[in-house]
Amino acid sequence: MFNTRRAALAVTCSLVLGGLAACGDDGADTSETGDPPASSDAGGGDLPERIVSLSPTATEMLYAVGAGDQVVAVDDQSDFPEGVPVSELSGFEPNLEAIIGYEPDLVVADALPDDVVTGLEAADADVLLLPAAATLEDTYDQLAELAVATGHEDEGAEVVAGMRADIDEILASVPDRVVAPTYYHELDDTLYTVTSSTFIGELYTMAGLENIGDAADPDGTFGGYPQLSAEHIVTTDPDFVFLADVECCGQNAEALAGRPGFAGLSAVVEGHVVELDDDIASRWGPRVVDLFRTIVEATAGLPVG
Amino acid sequence: MAVAAAPSVPAPLVRVARLRAGWLAAGSAAVAVAVVTGVCFGTVALPAGEVVRELLWFDSALTDTQRTVLWQIRLPRVVLGLLVGSTLAVSGASYQGTFRNPLADPYLLGAASGAGLGVTFVIVNLAEGSRTPLGAPAAAFLGALVAVGLTYLLGMAGTARGSTASLILAGVAVSTFLTAVQTYVQQRNQDTIREVYNWILGRLTTAGWREVLLILPYAAVSWTVLLVHRRSLDVLAVGDDEASSLGLHARRTRLAVVIAASLGTAAAVSVSGLIAFVGIIVPHTVRLLVGGSYRVIVPLSILFGGAFLVLTDLIARTVASPAEIPIGVVTAFLGAPFFVLVLRASKR
Numbered sequence: 001m002f003n004t005r006r007a008a009l010a011v012t013c014s015l016v017l018g019g020l021a022a023c024g025d026d027g028a029d030t031s032e033t034g035d036p037p038a039s040s041d042a043g044g045g046d047l048p049e050r051i052v053s054l055s056p057t058a059t060e061m062l063y064a065v066g067a068g069d070q071v072v073a074v075d076d077q078s079d080f081p082e083g084v085p086v087s088e089l090s091g092f093e094p095n096l097e098a099i100i101g102y103e104p105d106l107v108v109a110d111a112l113p114d115d116v117v118t119g120l121e122a123a124d125a126d127v128l129l130l131p132a133a134a135t136l137e138d139t140y141d142q143l144a145e146l147a148v149a150t151g152h153e154d155e156g157a158e159v160v161a162g163m164r165a166d167i168d169e170i171l172a173s174v175p176d177r178v179v180a181p182t183y184y185h186e187l188d189d190t191l192y193t194v195t196s197s198t199f200i201g202e203l204y205t206m207a208g209l210e211n212i213g214d215a216a217d218p219d220g221t222f223g224g225y226p227q228l229s230a231e232h233i234v235t236t237d238p239d240f241v242f243l244a245d246v247e248c249c250g251q252n253a254e255a256l257a258g259r260p261g262f263a264g265l266s267a268v269v270e271g272h273v274v275e276l277d278d279d280i281a282s283r284w285g286p287r288v289v290d291l292f293r294t295i296v297e298a299t300a301g302l303p304v305g
Numbered sequence: 306m307a308v309a310a311a312p313s314v315p316a317p318l319v320r321v322a323r324l325r326a327g328w329l330a331a332g333s334a335a336v337a338v339a340v341v342t343g344v345c346f347g348t349v350a351l352p353a354g355e356v357v358r359e360l361l362w363f364d365s366a367l368t369d370t371q372r373t374v375l376w377q378i379r380l381p382r383v384v385l386g387l388l389v390g391s392t393l394a395v396s397g398a399s400y401q402g403t404f405r406n407p408l409a410d411p412y413l414l415g416a417a418s419g420a421g422l423g424v425t426f427v428i429v430n431l432a433e434g435s436r437t438p439l440g441a442p443a444a445a446f447l448g449a450l451v452a453v454g455l456t457y458l459l460g461m462a463g464t465a466r467g468s469t470a471s472l473i474l475a476g477v478a479v480s481t482f483l484t485a486v487q488t489y490v491q492q493r494n495q496d497t498i499r500e501v502y503n504w505i506l507g508r509l510t511t512a513g514w515r516e517v518l519l520i521l522p523y524a525a526v527s528w529t530v531l532l533v534h535r536r537s538l539d540v541l542a543v544g545d546d547e548a549s550s551l552g553l554h555a556r557r558t559r560l561a562v563v564i565a566a567s568l569g570t571a572a573a574v575s576v577s578g579l580i581a582f583v584g585i586i587v588p589h590t591v592r593l594l595v596g597g598s599y600r601v602i603v604p605l606s607i608l609f610g611g612a613f614l615v616l617t618d619l620i621a622r623t624v625a626s627p628a629e630i631p632i633g634v635v636t637a638f639l640g641a642p643f644f645v646l647v648l649r650a651s652k653r
């Protein structure tokens with residue numbers, strides 16, 4: 001019994017953590033409560049002066065829209081841009097007292113338990129929940145929302161316009177192909193992947209690529225984050241492999257080639273294994289442009305048709 | 306329950322049960338069917354006839370990709386499933402016999418929590434780059450052995466003859482303590498929590514021949530020792546005093562069996578993570594089908610345990626193909642109801 005319970009817990013957790021972006025998708029239990037109220041009143045008269053961010057993506061967004069000076073503390077996973085005031089606060093296990101200790105007037109997170117939201121509001125802090133984006137438009141919306149809430153509406157609009165322009169420019173360089181090249185995006189070395197229905201999957205689709213993971217989760221049973229069978233990867237033999245587990249799990253082109261049966265993969269033989277930055281590939285902030293550029297540039301060399 | 310109900314008459318007198326050829330054949334057939342099915346079916350369709358030709362005559366019409374799938378991915382996984390399943394099942398049977406406790410499982414003496422802690426330490430403390438591929442399995446192995454050793458020392462300390470009850474209680478204490486430490490370390494390191502969970506969940510997914518070679522020697526030693534002691538387990542079942550009067554050195558026998566079963570468990574856990582239920586369900590099912598003698602249960606648990614895990618793994622990798630689901634979920638989901646069925650049928 002002990003083992004089953006533990007296994008069940010582990011299933012839940014690995015699913016929740018399976019691609020950080022997944023957290024927000026099914027974080028419905030929290031987001032329903034906190035979303036709208038905070039942003040509406042923060043946009044008015046009093047601008048927040050003591051912001052606490054519990055989400056690495058929100059941290060990147062805050063600094064991008066120019067609200068960095070108002071940020072007093074960020075969670076232990078936030079690490080960009082350089083010099084952010086990293087604290088011991090955790091976004092996964094938010095500690096109400098520890099957060100209130102920073103005397104915030106605005107707390108930004110991707111998801112928070114109801115009791116923490118209530119507690120923060122009781123302590124006169126506004127709460128803004130920005131769950132994992134499902135599309136690029138969500139990212140733009142969140143940037144704009146955050147910009148308004150922090151009093152940087154114009155800068156926020158500029159950032160979004162700049163991102164749109166960059167994405168369009170990169171998009172224009174994507175060659176028209178007769179047959180879409182295929183890819184496998186690896187979340188960890190136990191072969192968890194994303195489908196096209198996810199935020200990151202959308203970027204690959206925009207880059208004109210076809211996802212070999214789609215077959216494993218056609219109806220969204222796994223929430224867009226299925227665990228692939230090694231046999232599937234070997235037989236579908238994707239043109240490209242993107243590793244988003246370089247940092248977390250020490251993977252690289254060499255390690256990939258060393259796995260049983262993987263040495264003969266076209267992507268390995270042709271040198272089409274792309275090592276991504278785990279952080280950029282798991283956040284939906286402003287650096288998504290860099291990720292998109294990496295994807296498009298890495299695949300540009302493949303002959304058209 | 307079956308063990309608890311064991312008659313108090315000296316075992317050899319009532320248990321003339323021998324391993325009958327029929328059951329041995331049934332067990333071997335189960336293994337053969339499981340292996341052939343496990344090898345022929347999977348995410349990628351392989352023509353069964355060609356697979357058998359490839360395996361037997363090395364001259365088949367399989368393409369290079371199919372050959373890669375067969376030899377480098379599927380076959381090692383099937384073999385690993387066989388080894389892990391057999392080892393967990395036979396360890397479970399032996400623990401149940403030596404502790405005269407029907408609920409004893411391979412993780413009873415702290416093997417699971419020790420292994421979990423070992424793996425957690427490696428994942429948390431060593432940057433991935435500086436880890437060898439076998440770092441986590443080695444830590445699991447060590448952790449399991451240290452935990453079992455600790456349990457044994459504590460369990461034996463207070464009692465003159467080392468009763469099985471105090472040993473089991475010591476196991477519970479050690480397990481709880483190590484699990485607490487493991488949970489603490491894991492929660493303090495959110496960035497690696499997912500990797501830890503993935504391992505604890507139990508998996509045969511990243512299996513290659515490396516894992517097979519790693520576990521093989523330990524499994525072989527463990528099986529051999531347990532097979533040799535299978536008659537002694539029958540004698541132990543009647544109680545230490547009776548066993549002594551029958552000329553068996555109960556404590557020495559128990560020590561040998563516990564060490565062998567723990568060694569096997571540690572090896573299995575080190576390559577597959579924690580796969581629940583196999584060590585309880587398989588031996589009990591065998592016992593319900595063929596009777597209570599360990600002379601029969603031990604060897605049959607090896608055969609049916611291996612077959613069971615290969616088939617459950619087949620389900621884990623095909624039911625959502627090309628996606629996979631965790632094998633621990635399948636073993637518990639199918640194993641528990643099946644066990645209840647057998648239990649009910651045998652009572653009728």
